[in-house]
Amino acid sequence: MRLSDPVSRLPGVGEKRYEALRGAGIRSVGDLLNHFPRDYDDRSQVKTVSMLIYGAVNTLRGHIAAEPENISFPRKNAGASGKPLIMTKARLRDETGELELIWFNQPYLKRYFKKDTEYVFTGKVDFQYGRARMESPEYDCGESVSSGRVVPVYTAAAKGISQKFLRSAIHAALKNLDSEVTDDLPACIREKFNFFDRKTAVYNIHFPESDGHFLHARRRLVFEELFFMQLALFALKNSIEKEDGETFINLDLKPLLDSFPFRLTNAQFSVLETIKKDLSRRRRMNRLIQGDVGSGKTAVAIAACFLAAQNGYQAAIMAPTEVLAAQHYGQFSRYFAPFGFHTVLLTGSMTRRERSAALAEIAEGRAQMIVGTHALIQTGVEYRRLAMVITDEQHRFGVNQRFTLTYKGSGSALLPHTLVMTATPIPRTLGLILYGDMDVSSISEMPPGRIPIKTYSVNSSYRARLHAFMQKEIAQGRQVYVICPSIEEKTAEDGGDSYAAVSKAEVANVAQYTRELSRALPGMRVACLHGRMKPLEKQQIMDAFKAGEIKALVSTTVIEVGVHVANASLMIIENAERFGLSQLHQLRGRVGRGNHQSYCVLVSDVRNNERTRARMRAMTKTCDGFALSEMDLEQRGAGDFFGVKQHGLPSFTIANLYRDMDILKEAQETAVQVRGGEIAVSEAETERIRLKIRALFGAYREAVL
Ligand code: ADP
Numbered sequence: 282m283r284l285s286d287p288v289s290r291l292p293g294v295g296e297k298r299y300e301a302l303r304g305a306g307i308r309s310v311g312d313l314l315n316h317f318p319r320d321y322d323d324r325s326q327v328k329t330v331s332m333l334i335y336g337a338v339n340t341l342r343g344h345i346a347a348e349p350e351n352i353s354f355p356r357k358n359a360g361a362s363g364k365p366l367i368m369t370k371a372r373l374r375d376e377t378g379e380l381e382l383i384w385f386n387q388p389y390l391k392r393y394f395k396k397d398t399e400y401v402f403t404g405k406v407d408f409q410y411g412r413a414r415m416e417s418p419e420y421d422c423g424e425s426v427s428s429g430r431v432v433p434v435y436t437a438a439a440k441g442i443s444q445k446f447l448r449s450a451i452h453a454a455l456k457n458l459d460s461e462v463t464d465d466l467p468a469c470i471r472e473k474f475n476f477f478d479r480k481t482a483v484y485n486i487h488f489p490e491s492d493g494h495f496l497h498a499r500r501r502l503v504f505e506e507l508f509f510m511q512l513a514l515f516a517l518k519n520s521i522e523k524e525d526g527e528t529f530i531n532l533d534l535k536p537l538l539d540s541f542p543f544r545l546t547n548a549q550f551s552v553l554e555t556i557k558k559d560l561s562r563r564r565r566m567n568r569l570i571q572g573d574v575g576s577g578k579t580a581v582a583i584a585a586c587f588l589a590a591q592n593g594y595q596a597a598i599m600a601p602t603e604v605l606a607a608q609h610y611g612q613f614s615r616y617f618a619p620f621g622f623h624t625v626l627l628t629g630s631m632t633r634r635e636r637s638a639a640l641a642e643i644a645e646g647r648a649q650m651i652v653g654t655h656a657l658i659q660t661g662v663e664y665r666r667l668a669m670v671i672t673d674e675q676h677r678f679g680v681n682q683r684f685t686l687t688y689k690g691s692g693s694a695l696l697p698h699t700l701v702m703t704a705t706p707i708p709r710t711l712g713l714i715l716y717g718d719m720d721v722s723s724i725s726e727m728p729p730g731r732i733p734i735k736t737y738s739v740n741s742s743y744r745a746r747l748h749a750f751m752q753k754e755i756a757q758g759r760q761v762y763v764i765c766p767s768i769e770e771k772t773a774e775d776g777g778d779s780y781a782a783v784s785k786a787e788v789a790n791v792a793q794y795t796r797e798l799s800r801a802l803p804g805m806r807v808a809c810l811h812g813r814m815k816p817l818e819k820q821q822i823m824d825a826f827k828a829g830e831i832k833a834l835v836s837t838t839v840i841e842v843g844v845h846v847a848n849a850s851l852m853i854i855e856n857a858e859r860f861g862l863s864q865l866h867q868l869r870g871r872v873g874r875g876n877h878q879s880y881c882v883l884v885s886d887v888r889n890n891e892r893t894r895a896r897m898r899a900m901t902k903t904c905d906g907f908a909l910s911e912m913d914l915e916q917r918g919a920g921d922f923f924g925v926k927q928h929g930l931p932s933f934t935i936a937n938l939y940r941d942m943d944i945l946k947e948a949q950e951t952a953v954q955v956r957g958g959e960i961a962v963s964e965a966e967t968e969r970i971r972l973k974i975r976a977l978f979g980a981y982r983e984a985v986l
């Protein structure tokens with residue numbers, strides 16, 4: 282049997298299972314073998330009845346003592362079908378005793394189990410009705426794949442594809458595989474790290490011969506996945522570097538910068554110099570700008586778009602929420618209008634009429650600047666001469682969305698220059714995987730005059746004191762944010778306005794909190810903001826908050842990104858333990874934007890969790906986003922790194938960036954060495970790497986082209 286054979290060649294794969302597997306993207310034997318276990322069950326200890334552990338999962342081997350029986354029970358709440366409940370009962374016997382086995386609604390089992398035949402059962406054993414019984418155990422007969430060993434546990438591939446089936450099909454495939462399995466990893470790398478060959482690794486990832494074998498196998502497969510991913514990103518970077526972009530002739534920013542109410546920081550200047558250099562060449566810019574919250578990325582974005590407009594092109598900026606898009610729209614139009622550049626807004630919540638008016642202005646080139654949400658990448662948007670695209674708060678978008686905006690027809694012969702902005706400081710290793718295809722610049726300096734935010738961690742017994750604190754700040758003319766975590770605004774994936782994602786109970790929670798706070802702050806306007814609100818309503822509330830009419834804003838993480846209200850000086854984060862460090866840091870960045878001393882108070886009643894305590898402590902100790910993100914990554918791994926969802930992370934089959942940061946480092950170093958020619962790779966191996974990369978690379982681009 283070969284890896285390329287269709288799965289239908291495996292025993293037990295009939296038409297139905299074949300279709301089901303195909304639906305899950307498993308066509309060949311190789312695909313099936315790449316369906317790695319998500320976990321393992323240690324069933325290597327086969328017990329006897331006398332050794333059973335009650336309340337736990339046990340594996341035991343024995344004979345069926347008597348013909349099984351089926352017993353029906355009329356159901357209490359029998360629905361329309363009125364079918365009775367059927368219990369199949371059997372008795373297992375070994376030399377030390379007997380155990381009752383039961384299953385429900387699988388009457389055919391009565392005929393499956395033969396008296397005096399030996400089987401292996403795995404299931405939870407309880408002591409009930411005066412005797413030990415195992416309910417709905419898994420069973421095996423003869424040579425066992427599902428018991429007496431460490432057995433793999435798979436994610437359900439598809440409906441009708443059971444664990445049991447997957448185990449035996451994969452086992453059969455491994456057993457019958459022809460000896461040679463091509464190994465894409467060059468021999469010298471395998472030797473250097475003392476890796477298993479691929480076949481041994483794959484065998485041991487499914488059916489580990491020992492703990493040591495498993496770890497060895499996993500290490501190799503994780504390395505392989507990360508190594509090729511990294512090489513693919515490098516290759517992507519290479520190919521992007523060969524792409525032509527529009528050359529901008531007029532790089533004079535002075536008129537725009539003179540109209541800013543502030544002088545750019547040196548860090549902003551130097552990033553803009555880099556961007557100008559990018560744009561003055563023929564090659565397409567593909568750059569990530571990393572800068573902590575409040576470092577002034579918007580000004581850089583405005584300047585980059587200004588250059589596009591000044592050279593006769595269109596520019597677009599995509600923001601993850603409508604609130605942020607509206608805020609950008611305000612700023613861009615204000616700065617651009619004096620130069621005769623027209624700005625349009627495009628979001629999912631616009632009316633048909635508004636939308637088609639905006640679309641016409643974009644298509645006909647009457648609009649030089651386009652600000653929007655994901656609406657920008659939806660079909661129906663035709664650009665006229667788009668030469669600059671910016672994704673703001675990239676960490677809220679997926680990799681593919683970033684690509685889509687770039688590769689969407691620009692209405693011009695060349696692809697647009699790309700600028701990506703993120704406030705999430707990303708540790709270098711992870712950055713290479715997330716943004717390995719891009720050049721990276723950092724805004725490593727804050728605008729002058731910022732006073733560091735004071736952060737405190739308290740429990741809810743401080744509530745009364747907190748109310749007094751809020752009153753004091755408001756009395757001094759300041760404003761307050763309160764963040765409640767439970768409502769999650771769905772943004773990046775779904776076009777921006779999914780209210781459905783937010784449960785009513787959660788809304789009630791924020792609403793109630795708001796009422797209580799209103800009572801605690803008499804005479805002060807308190808409002809709430811959450812993901813279930815209509816965009817217009819959200820906008821009105823944000824406007825009233827910005828105007829200082831609303832004194833305290835109770836909000837969900839809707840405001841996490843980008844929103845700017847310089848007068849807000851106090852942020853209270855409820856249930857702070859539910860947020861990751863990076864997210865807390867982002868939230869905190871909403872205050873401390875003016876020239877008042879600002880405060881952030883983390884409220885949490887979770888006291889017995891060391892990690893939570895460490896997180897709260899870290900927040901009170903430092904305002905350094907980079908330090909916090911490193912710690913976040915260490916604590917929670919990349920999966921949770923960006924908050925609740927895995928924004929922007931490529932998905933891996935086996936690598937887990939939580940556990941595998943050390944392997945990631947090795948894989949990256951090796952990839953760099955291979956790219957630099959420091960590791961000697963044969964002609965044939967290079968070709969194999971090339972094919973492998975092309976497959977990955979294709980997947981990246983196909984998703985958007
Ligand atoms: P972020 O990097 O988080 O997107 P913003 O671009 O929203 O930050 O900037 C935060 C605030 O700092 C805004 O009010 C902006 O006007 C102000 N700002 C930006 N650059 C400077 C600067 N060089 N000097 C003073 N204030 C600045």
Ligand code: MG
Pocket residue numbers: 578579673843
């Ligand atoms: Mg911003």
